[in-house]
Amino acid sequence: MSQYQAALEPLRTLFAAMPPVAALGVEAVDFDGERLHLRAPLAANVNDKGSAFGGSLAALMTVAGWALLTLRLWQLGIEAEVYVADSSIRYLAPLHADLAASAWLDDARDWDGFVATLRERGRARLKVAAQVGLPEGGAASAMQARFVAFAKR
Amino acid sequence: MSQYQAALEPLRTLFAAMPPVAALGVEAVDFDGERLHLRAPLAANVNDKGSAFGGSLAALMTVAGWALLTLRLWQLGIEAEVYVADSSIRYLAPLHADLAASAWLDDARDWDGFVATLRERGRARLKVAAQVGLPEGGAASAMQARFVAFAKR
Numbered sequence: 001m002s003q004y005q006a007a008l009e010p011l012r013t014l015f016a017a018m019p020p021v022a023a024l025g026v027e028a029v030d031f032d033g034e035r036l037h038l039r040a041p042l043a044a045n046v047n048d049k050g051s052a053f054g055g056s057l058a059a060l061m062t063v064a065g066w067a068l069l070t071l072r073l074w075q076l077g078i079e080a081e082v083y084v085a086d087s088s089i090r091y092l093a094p095l096h097a098d099l100a101a102s103a104w105l106d107d108a109r110d111w112d113g114f115v116a117t118l119r120e121r122g123r124a125r126l127k128v129a130a131q132v133g134l135p136e137g138g139a140a141s142a143m144q145a146r147f148v149a150f151a152k153r
Numbered sequence: 154m155s156q157y158q159a160a161l162e163p164l165r166t167l168f169a170a171m172p173p174v175a176a177l178g179v180e181a182v183d184f185d186g187e188r189l190h191l192r193a194p195l196a197a198n199v200n201d202k203g204s205a206f207g208g209s210l211a212a213l214m215t216v217a218g219w220a221l222l223t224l225r226l227w228q229l230g231i232e233a234e235v236y237v238a239d240s241s242i243r244y245l246a247p248l249h250a251d252l253a254a255s256a257w258l259d260d261a262r263d264w265d266g267f268v269a270t271l272r273e274r275g276r277a278r279l280k281v282a283a284q285v286g287l288p289e290g291g292a293a294s295a296m297q298a299r300f301v302a303f304a305k306r
Contacts, residue, residue, distance in 0.1 A: 019198065020200075045173045047173075048167055048171055053173045053212075054236065058212055059209065059211055062208040081202060085244055090238075091238055
């Protein structure tokens with residue numbers, strides 16, 4: 001098990017302790033150090049039309065972005081409170097399969113500055129991208145969001 | 154019971170039939186013909202910090218906008234499939250109470266054109282605004298979104 005895979009265990013514990021995340025069946029699947037992959041079953045996230053509920057897509061991408069930053073900060077030994085600040089979501093195609101989301105830094109070059117600012121000022125913001133894929137390729141939904149982290153004292 | 158209140162009953166039936174909406178405890182509270190009010194308990198929507206999970210706020214505002222258009226179309230005897238097309242959400246303040254969301258048309262003057270286009274072309278888009286309030290006043294979170302409706306044949 002890689003250091004990245006091992007980092008998923010405390011994330012799973014956190015997910016299980018967050019009632020809405022548990023209720024939507026959100027699972028941490030994989031992390032390669034840059035991209036975090038989550039899944040959630042269609043059955044727990046279906047709308048009146050048999051496709052994935054837009055609110056579930058939004059929730060899953062939001063938790064993916066939040067979890068990505070939380071994980072990456074843990075890997076540096078930084079405990080921080082991470083909050084979503086704003087997000088912009090496009091719903092591109094109906095999804096009739098389980099929800100597979102991934103999240104990554106919108107611009108990886110921003111990471112070092114984010115960490116330095118968080119360490120110096122106790123607070124920093126970063127842009128994250130996320131999407132939920134379609135089984136046939138392409139995206140069902142895409143999110144751009146900004147998150148803010150507050151260092152725990 | 155006003156015509157508006159009566160319109161909440163089929164909405165409640167729909168909510169109960171949508172697993173993620175039921176799991177988050179979303180309830181249709183009030184409709185005055187222009188604003189739809191929904192609620193969801195904090196306990197079912199709490200994050201790791203004891204405040205409302207951002208994904209739940211996004212989901213609740215999304216379902217509020219979707220339900221507003223669905224309700225208003227029902228009142229005209231129009232059965233349509235309503236989908237969220239895109240949304241922009243700002244998270245303004247942490248919420249440590251039950252989630253109370255409202256949704257309304259971003260510009261009420263667009264309604265007649267939306268209905269005319271839907272009837273003529275079988276498809277139309279409309280902007281909706283929604284927010285989740287704070288108990289002390291103001292907003293915990295605000296959404297601007299576009300929805301698209303497809304007339305059922």
